Amino acid sequence: MASSAKSTSFTAVRKSVQMGDEAARLVTLVFAGGILLITLLVVAVLWDHSSLALYKFGFHFFTSQNWDPNSDEFGALPFVYGTLMTSFLALLIAVPLGVGAAIFLAELAPPKISSILTFLVELLAAVPSVIYGLLAIFTLVPFMRDTVEPALQSTLGFLPFFQGQIFGVGYLTAGVILAIMTFPFIISISREALLAVPREQREAALALGATQWESTFDIVLPNARLGIIGSIFLGLARALGETMAVTMVIGNDPSIKASLFAPGYTIAAVIANEFAEASGNLHLSALVALSFVLFLLTMVINGAARLMIMATSRKGA
Amino acid sequence: MTLRTRWRYLVNNVMLALTGFCTLLTISILFFILGYLVWNGFTSLDLAFFTELPKSPGEAGGGMANAILGSFMMVGLATVIGVPIGFLGGVYLAEYDGGWLPPVVRYTADLLNGIPSIVLGIVAWNLLVVPMKTFSAWAGSVALSLILIPIVVRSTEQFLRAVPNSLREGALALGANKATATLTVVVPAARRGILTGIILGVARIAGETAPLLFTSLNNQFWATSPNQPTASLPVMIFTHAISPYDDWHRQAWAAGLVLLAFVLIANMTARFVVSRNAS
Numbered sequence: 001m002a003s004s005a006k007s008t009s010f011t012a013v014r015k016s017v018q019m020g021d022e023a024a025r026l027v028t029l030v031f032a033g034g035i036l037l038i039t040l041l042v043v044a045v046l047w048d049h050s051s052l053a054l055y056k057f058g059f060h061f062f063t064s065q066n067w068d069p070n071s072d073e074f075g076a077l078p079f080v081y082g083t084l085m086t087s088f089l090a091l092l093i094a095v096p097l098g099v100g101a102a103i104f105l106a107e108l109a110p111p112k113i114s115s116i117l118t119f120l121v122e123l124l125a126a127v128p129s130v131i132y133g134l135l136a137i138f139t140l141v142p143f144m145r146d147t148v149e150p151a152l153q154s155t156l157g158f159l160p161f162f163q164g165q166i167f168g169v170g171y172l173t174a175g176v177i178l179a180i181m182t183f184p185f186i187i188s189i190s191r192e193a194l195l196a197v198p199r200e201q202r203e204a205a206l207a208l209g210a211t212q213w214e215s216t217f218d219i220v221l222p223n224a225r226l227g228i229i230g231s232i233f234l235g236l237a238r239a240l241g242e243t244m245a246v247t248m249v250i251g252n253d254p255s256i257k258a259s260l261f262a263p264g265y266t267i268a269a270v271i272a273n274e275f276a277e278a279s280g281n282l283h284l285s286a287l288v289a290l291s292f293v294l295f296l297l298t299m300v301i302n303g304a305a306r307l308m309i310m311a312t313s314r315k316g317a
Numbered sequence: 318m319t320l321r322t323r324w325r326y327l328v329n330n331v332m333l334a335l336t337g338f339c340t341l342l343t344i345s346i347l348f349f350i351l352g353y354l355v356w357n358g359f360t361s362l363d364l365a366f367f368t369e370l371p372k373s374p375g376e377a378g379g380g381m382a383n384a385i386l387g388s389f390m391m392v393g394l395a396t397v398i399g400v401p402i403g404f405l406g407g408v409y410l411a412e413y414d415g416g417w418l419p420p421v422v423r424y425t426a427d428l429l430n431g432i433p434s435i436v437l438g439i440v441a442w443n444l445l446v447v448p449m450k451t452f453s454a455w456a457g458s459v460a461l462s463l464i465l466i467p468i469v470v471r472s473t474e475q476f477l478r479a480v481p482n483s484l485r486e487g488a489l490a491l492g493a494n495k496a497t498a499t500l501t502v503v504v505p506a507a508r509r510g511i512l513t514g515i516i517l518g519v520a521r522i523a524g525e526t527a528p529l530l531f532t533s534l535n536n537q538f539w540a541t542s543p544n545q546p547t548a549s550l551p552v553m554i555f556t557h558a559i560s561p562y563d564d565w566h567r568q569a570w571a572a573g574l575v576l577l578a579f580v581l582i583a584n585m586t587a588r589f590v591v592s593r594n595a596s
Contacts, residue, residue: 017494024496028409032422035406035470038463039425042432045443100339108333109340117344119588124347126517126584127577128524130551134558134573135350138357138566180350183343211329241433243527244551248559268435268527275439276452276531291436302431 042295050289053282061289067254067270069279074286078254080293082171082264086246087239089175089260090182095232097179098186102228105187106194107216118188125184133248136177141168141249144176149261164259169251172260177245182235189234189309193227194220226308233305237298243268267294351577358574361567366575371537371553377564381572383539384548390540391454391533391549392523395461400515403466407473407511412499423474430467437463438528446532454543457533461522468521472514476507513587520583524576526551550576 053074054061064075105114145168156162197220205215221228251263252273267290278284318326365380372379406426410419441460446452480503488498504511526549534546535556550572557569 021494021496024499025409025413028405028413029418031402031405032409032418034402035429035466036418036422036425038466039429042429042437042440042463045440046436049439049443097339097343100336101343104333104336104340108336117340121344121347123581123584124351126520126524126580127351128526128551128580130524130526130554130558131354131573131577132350134554134569135354137558139350139353180346183347187343211325213329213332214325217332237431241435243433243435244555248555268433271435271439272527272530275442276534288439291433291439294433295436298431298433299428302428306427 046288046292046295049285050292052285053289054285056282057286061286062293065254065256069274069283072280072282074282076267076286076290076293078256079265079267079270079290081256082174082250083240083266083268083294083297085171085260085264086174086178086250086266087236089172090178090239091232091236093176093179094182094186094235098183098231098235099190099228101183102187102190102194103216103221106191107212107220114191118191121184121187125188129181129242129244130248132177132181133245136173136245136249140177141173144168144173148172153261160258161260164257164261166261167251167263169249170259170261170263171250174246174250174264174266175260177249178239178242181242181245182239185235185238186231189231190224190228193224193231193309196227197223226311230305230308233301233308237301237305240301241268241294241298243272247272267291354570354573354577357570358577361571362574363571366568366571370539371548371568372564373537374560374562374565379564379568381548381550381553381568383536384550384553384572385575387454387533387536387540387547388523388549388551390543391457391461391529391547392519394454394458394543395465395522396515396519398458399462399465399518400469402462403469403518404473404511404515406466406470408477408499408504410470410474411477412495412503423471426467426470429463430471433527434460434464434525435527435530438530438532441528441532449544451544452532452534452546454533454540454545454547457529457547457549458543460528460532461525464525464528465518465522468518469514472517473507473511476510476514477503479510480506509590513590516583516587516590520580520587523583524551524580526555530555 057064057074061074062076062080064073065077066073066075067078068074105118109117145166149162149166149168149172152162153166201219201223202215205219206212210218246266247269250266250269252265252269253263254265254270255262257264271287271291274283275287278287363380365378366382367380367385368382369378369380370383371381406422410423413419438460441456441463445456445459449456484502484506485498488502489495493501529549529552533549533552535552536546536548540547554569554572554576557565557572560566
């Protein structure tokens with residue numbers, strides 16, 4: 001276009017083209033910077049709104065078990081305990097089952113069946129949390145109340161975890177539904193980590209006379225361990241922040257009990273239940289302080305998970 | 318065969334069988350619960366569900382027409398807010414990499430992605446519900462867009478990076494500047510992938526409940542503007558499921574099926590689009 005024009009207008013065109021180019025860069029820069037700002041905003045909002053409760057109660061906020069909005073007393077311990085306990089139970093169930101399934105899908109199943117099953121499992125990761133909660137209320141809660149928990153009580157009832165009244169809702173039920181929700185993450189990411197282990201490693205182990213299980217357990221699994229631990233951490237982060245399904249089956253009782261059958265409470269559940277109808281500024285602030293704790297927990301765990309998964313995928317590539 | 322060899326083969330067979338059992342167990346649990354939902358949903362679903370307002374507790378019949386509309390409105394608004402931010406941010410990360418900003422933005426996008434959605438709800442509450450002094454569809458949409466943005470950023474970046482550099486070089490060699498090359502060559506080459514990321518993100522926010530509980534709240538009636546508390550399908554499922562009424566439970570099953578159908582169809586569409594891209 002500019003070839004027929006005089007050299008002055010050619011520079012003008014080139015300048016305007018360059019300016020358009022620079023403008024485009026700046027526009028995308030602004031939006032990319034916006035993402036940084038949004039994240040800073042999240043921290044600022046949480047910090048700002050939680051300061052009232054943290055200032056009033058200080059460290060006592062994290063050690064007190066007393067949560068009573070009517071008398072403006074707020075202690076976070078039952079919620080922190082409930083969040084950690086339910087997530088721990090979830091991992092206790094989901095890790096052996098999930099890693100076992102990942103081993104089967106990566107090492108044993110024919111590739112076609114493996115990829116179909118993995119696709120289905122990943123599809124299940126997309127099922128909304130509230131739907132898991134709906135299902136849990138009408139299937140898991142009666143099943144735990146009438147079958148699993150009485151059986152545990154009659155066999156392991158001498159342990160303090162399996163004593164006391166059975167409600168159906170409570171820590172154990174919440175742990176089970178969280179386990180079901182973390183399966184897809186653990187299975188699909190662990191499977192990828194296992195598949196990233198070079199084929200030669202397996203062949204070398206088998207050639208030396210190892211059985212398939214020995215090759216898998218002693219050679220492949222240690223090679224993929226970072227990715228597998230990463231998948232567990234991702235599952236943990238999801239379990240800690242999981243709100244709806246837990247809120248629907250935890251029983252909503254802010255107290256700490258040894259029994260896993262007892263109703264409890266989690267950080268996310270108390271925010272879901274009380275935030276919209278919080279009775280005053282201090283109540284709101286205490287709830288935001290709880291969400292700040294949740295934010296920090298998930299941030300640390302997610303960060304660790306991502307580093308580990310990155311490390312394995314780079315090694316495998 | 319020595320005893321030790323026999324023992325090793327026994328361990329081998331038992332452990333491998335156990336991994337198969339784990340697969341069978343996890344997958345059958347997952348499919349049992351989905352089958353249960355589909356069964357209950359189908360027996361509860363009727364035309365009234367799509368056309369009528371919810372009835373008061375204890376009354377039979379009614380539907381969730383307002384919640385279906387509310388969900389569409391909020392997911393739509395969140396898409397309009399979140400997709401441009403996420404898309405342009407992703408273009409920056411992929412096409413203008415270098416310096417200190419892109420790695421920081423990449424890290425914060427991952428961070429934002431990992432924040433529990435209920436925490437993002439609190440942020441949207443602070444930004445909109447507090448100054449407007451009312452729960453509103455706007456607040457719900459902003460909360461959902463905060464979830465959508467990091468998903469779109471990272472998927473846009475990923476698919477733009479997959480575009481071969483020779484395409485960029487070809488466009489630049491023909492005299493295009495970087496913006497034109499990006500807009501007319503690179504982005505169109507990655508459009509299926511980018512679209513997939515957007516669809517997956519929209520499917521994800523359509524099912525989000527926690528951040529809506531205290532931003533858009535709920536509404537038993539039609540919301541006449543986005544400035545009012547607005548019903549949504551996920552919140553309706555929650556309130557109906559924990560209620561003690563059998564009729565409300567049936568409504569919850571029906572709503573669960575409709576929501577699940579939307580989410581799964583969106584997911585399968587997205588994967589179909591991607592797999593066609595790959596082949």
